[in-house]
Amino acid sequence: MAATLKGVLQGSLADNVKNSKILVVGAGGIGCEVLKDLVLTGFKTIEVIDLDTIDVSNLNRQFLFRKEHVKKSKSQVARESVLKFNPDVDIKAYHDSVMSPDYDVNFFKQFTLVLNALDNRAARNHVNRMCLAADIPLVESGTAGYLGQVTVIKKGLTECYECQPKPPQKTFPGCTIRNTPSEPIHCVVWAKHLFNQLFGEDDPDQDVSPDTEDPELTAEAGQSALQSEAKTDEIGGIERKSTRVWAMNTGYDPEKLFNKLFRDDIKYLLSMETLWKKRRPPQPLNMTQLPSDTDGNSSAIRDQRQWSVKECANVFSDCLGQLKKELATQGDGGMLVWDKDDETALDFVASVANIRAHIFGIAMKTRFDIKSMAGNIIPAIATTNAIIAGLIIMEAIKILSGKIKSCKTVYLNRVPNDRNRLLVPCTLDPPNPKCYVCAPKPEVTVVVNCTRFKVGALQDKVLKSYLGMVAPDVEIDDGKGTIIISSEEGETEENNDKFLSDFGIRNGTRLKCDDFLQVYSLVVTIAHVEKLEEEKEFEVVGDLSELQPQEEQQQAANGSKPHNGGDKADEKEEEDDLMLIEEEEFEEEQQRMEEETRTTRKRKASSETEPTTKRSKTAEAQAAAGDNDVIEIS
Numbered sequence: 001m002a003a004t005l006k007g008v009l010q011g012s013l014a015d016n017v018k019n020s021k022i023l024v025v026g027a028g029g030i031g032c033e034v035l036k037d038l039v040l041t042g043f044k045t046i047e048v049i050d051l052d053t054i055d056v057s058n059l060n061r062q063f064l065f066r067k068e069h070v071k072k073s074k075s076q077v078a079r080e081s082v083l084k085f086n087p088d089v090d091i092k093a094y095h096d097s098v099m100s101p102d103y104d105v106n107f108f109k110q111f112t113l114v115l116n117a118l119d120n121r122a123a124r125n126h127v128n129r130m131c132l133a134a135d136i137p138l139v140e141s142g143t144a145g146y147l148g149q150v151t152v153i154k155k156g157l158t159e160c161y162e163c164q165p166k167p168p169q170k171t172f173p174g175c176t177i178r179n180t181p182s183e184p185i186h187c188v189v190w191a192k193h194l195f196n197q198l199f200g201e202d203d204p205d206q207d208v209s210p211d212t213e214d215p216e217l218t219a220e221a222g223q224s225a226l227q228s229e230a231k232t233d234e235i236g237g238i239e240r241k242s243t244r245v246w247a248m249n250t251g252y253d254p255e256k257l258f259n260k261l262f263r264d265d266i267k268y269l270l271s272m273e274t275l276w277k278k279r280r281p282p283q284p285l286n287m288t289q290l291p292s293d294t295d296g297n298s299s300a301i302r303d304q305r306q307w308s309v310k311e312c313a314n315v316f317s318d319c320l321g322q323l324k325k326e327l328a329t330q331g332d333g334g335m336l337v338w339d340k341d342d343e344t345a346l347d348f349v350a351s352v353a354n355i356r357a358h359i360f361g362i363a364m365k366t367r368f369d370i371k372s373m374a375g376n377i378i379p380a381i382a383t384t385n386a387i388i389a390g391l392i393i394m395e396a397i398k399i400l401s402g403k404i405k406s407c408k409t410v411y412l413n414r415v416p417n418d419r420n421r422l423l424v425p426c427t428l429d430p431p432n433p434k435c436y437v438c439a440p441k442p443e444v445t446v447v448v449n450c451t452r453f454k455v456g457a458l459q460d461k462v463l464k465s466y467l468g469m470v471a472p473d474v475e476i477d478d479g480k481g482t483i484i485i486s487s488e489e490g491e492t493e494e495n496n497d498k499f500l501s502d503f504g505i506r507n508g509t510r511l512k513c514d515d516f517l518q519v520y521s522l523v524v525t526i527a528h529v530e531k532l533e534e535e536k537e538f539e540v541v542g543d544l545s546e547l548q549p550q551e552e553q554q555q556a557a558n559g560s561k562p563h564n565g566g567d568k569a570d571e572k573e574e575e576d577d578l579m580l581i582e583e584e585e586f587e588e589e590q591q592r593m594e595e596e597t598r599t600t601r602k603r604k605a606s607s608e609t610e611p612t613t614k615r616s617k618t619a620e621a622q623a624a625a626g627d628n629d630v631i632e633i634s
Helices: 002-008 011-019 029-041 074-082 105-109 121-134 174-178 184-199 243-249 254-270 309-328 343-359 367-374 382-400 455-466 542-547 550-557 583-600 618-623
Strands: 021-025 045-049 090-094 113-116 138-144 147-153 408-412 423-427 443-448 472-476 483-485 510-515 520-528 539-541
Touching (some): 021 029, 029 074, 029 138, 029 382, 045 074, 074 090, 113 121, 113 382, 121 147, 147 382, 184 243, 184 309, 254 309, 254 343, 343 367, 382 408, 443 455, 455 483
Parallel strands (some): 021 113, 113 138, 443 520
Antiparallel strands (some): 138 147, 408 423, 472 483, 472 510
């Protein structure tokens, strides 16, 4: 396709292509295909940015990379590879995060077009806002298995990426993770939390100890457990609130740590008798008395055979020693970051998750399955990426030809529609006047208990995580200009542990929130309530409710609650918001998306260019988690 396009581009359009400057954000599955198409179509000046490095698992579909490139920068290797297609192209590669302050609005203004090939929602939100601020057209894209989508975003002309809210990612209550897991994914989340407790950021919100504040416990239930809120308990004398400190004091001794996590803590949970009246109680394990089960499929490769409990314990012990050494190389105050492509880190999570699953009578999973769950991996199809990349280039050429109004949102289906077509184009939707990003005066309402909600939570969980800001500044609109959050490091850090009420923030208080990196301003109105149900810490309501997906609107009509913006189990980073995607479930979700697409566009039988009135959220919810080339469908 690219070679054909290069041959037919003539006159002013060919000059526009040659003289344009393109930014490609992401050099994974779609990014590799886009870069190849760009250099073969005649584009001469390209810059590409990607933070990731090449993994062996990328090689089956990211064709610009070879085995010798593993662990090298994706953007830099992609540059070297595509130059072999056309050495006359000027390509600059950045091995960096597009969300770095180095790439401000002036950086974006130097480009003619921005092409997104990203793998996570936070970066998408950020690039969307930067392109709006710079008034540069953005071509957004995504794939999920055989499904794909390409759309064009232009300030004032089309919807922005955030005009239609994305479904919340699946999270789990902290008490479920810590006390009563019932699915493999619960054990995987717990195992990742344990990794952070031992080697990473010791976050109290991700504590792996039994939760004595479980709402299922009553005043009389589990009395022996509830009375041990002090730092130590009678079972082993373990300091419950400092798992990392305790582990360090033992020298990360495998047997002591194993028995603490899988024997003593389980006995502690069993003392909470109410939890087990309607559940199978967990069975404590002792490292020296493990079941002698054997693997019935020992001929399978290590990733795809089921490890025995004893093998998991051995892997756990080996990983502790290796990770302890890695942590020591980080120096005082250093930490490790969990990465699904780090063999030792993945082995640790796989072994720990399976041991915990065995204890709670949950089906154990292979290392391959756990990597998919822990890394939020969705099957990626190379041909889908190639098709979507070709569509990106075609939309880019329309923009360069001065025909941006003729651009479409194009959906790639797995099966033909009623008109026997796999590709379904739809007219771009206009901006949503209630969008909290691109509206003339963006506003939202946040419901919290001002006497219990801290400023640090407002910054991290509401503004950064939920509303997508990178470096927010917050001023109380009280006539005094009181600043409670500053993007300047250390300037307002002492406010983080103070409650909103400590600053006179109450029902009806308005907060002016600015992100100077994104050139983005938002007014947040605080609505105070004494208690939110279902362990919620906050809710986002008001104008934003008008942007809810249709299914959420229906729930609201039936008396359901607004979208939960912050469970106790919400993860700090999107990659930790895990969802379980089994193979059969993925097939069902794809079929659902295709059925929704057919239903939505049935009225387009006579014309395929009418505005879209319904968006499929199913594949988006899957793809939002994303691997390097598994892109969110918006």
